[in-house]
Amino acid sequence: MTSLDKPTEDTTADDNRAVTEAALFEAFGGVRGMVETVVPGLVFVTIFTINKNLHWSAIAALAVSLVLVVVRLAMRDTVKHAFSGVFGVAFGVVFAMMTGNAKDFYLPGMLYTLGLGLAYIITTLAGVPLIGLMLGPVFRENLSWRTRNPGRKKAYAKASWAWGLILLGKCAILFPLYWWADTTKFGWVLVALKVPPFLLAVWLTWVFLAKAPPPIDVFAEMEAQERAEEEKRAALAREGGEHGEAPAGGRHRRRT
Template identity: 85%
Template sequence: MTSLDKPTTTNDQQQQDSDAKAVTEAALFEAFGGVRGMVETVLPGLLFVTIFTINKDLHISAIAALAVSVLLVAVRLIRRDTVKHAFSGVFGVAFGVVFAMMTGNAKDFYLPGMLYTLGLAVAYIATTIAGVPLVGLILGPVFKENLSWRTRNPGRKKAYAKASWAWGLILLAKCAILFPLYWWADTAQLGWVLVTLKIPPFLLAVYLTWVFLAKAPAPIDVFAEMEAEERAEKEREAASAAQRDA
């Protein structure tokens, strides 16, 4: 290797690293909803606690939160955007509204979401212990690697395990704050703490996921492999047909 080759190799490696980080950022943005997804997650709860803090009316607060959730879905449908994050928000708010209306306790508006957070934390940890970390199950299709990381890419599996541990522990820490407040605080206090804790833990978990994956080996594109195998099979069939005709 000449002295002229070394900078080129270094530059190529830096470019590959930069491309890998960009792909990881784009995948995380898509999988977890990005800025718009965060807004759609926070807005209904923020509206509920704001209205309830002002007038202490459970019905008006609940209806307003549900209405804005439905509106967010309608906007996405009109613009033909991805609706999975908005739909999940509607279902979450709807469960909260129904639960609060049934019990007559405004704090119960938040309980389904808190239980979901706890269940998700347990799922992240349990799947990691079982050898199929949830972050890998979520991001595998996004990176077009499906489950190839389980047996063919151990470095990537390790990164997914670290990321899943991070998500699980962060969500457990969030639950450790919220559940005592559910019992001890009033509705407004619980609501404002919950709204405050919506974004920072999420951003921390996404950042740690990005750090782990940016250092991991590149994903194996199983879709490209399947397409290559199909092309090779067609070429073999064409060659066999040509031999028969000869």
């Protein structure tokens, strides 16, 4: 192999960054996932700002969420992000209808954000950072990073800290506004805070993981082990067949 054929450190780093970018795009839904997250809330606050009608605003937001799911199904694409949006909107509609307070449309999502932020922090302190649990299967490494790839575990811990602190910072802004801001102002602030914190957390995750050691493909390891075992069994079978055949002269020895 010539020096030109040998992979360089830059090539390896570029490959790692490309794999990381693709995995993050798949895990977090990419541009469409962000749109599906933002649009229902945007529809709700827009209609409520215009007519102050809670029922019409809630119905429109839920209808938009269902349309997004139908579009996903029609395109035969994964619907996990769209379905999560539908459930979130549905919970918000139920809360708002029960209390008669339009701001309660956003309350389930805020509580979810608070719980998720705490989960990132707690799991990192426990040594099993949540972002690693989420992305391990996407990178085909499962939990191998916990014991076999310490550099990658450190990167997952940094990313989880970033997600946790960003989400808790978002909650520190939204919960006071929930208590004293009017519905329209609160809704627009909440919509404005949907994407930027998310993009910051994803970018920081990409930075940390792109610099980390590459993932250990445990699925490839298992497949290789299975192939080796099959080849070993086949070799033993061939060897046993060869040793089990007696010479023809031994089986049909002529009597004298």
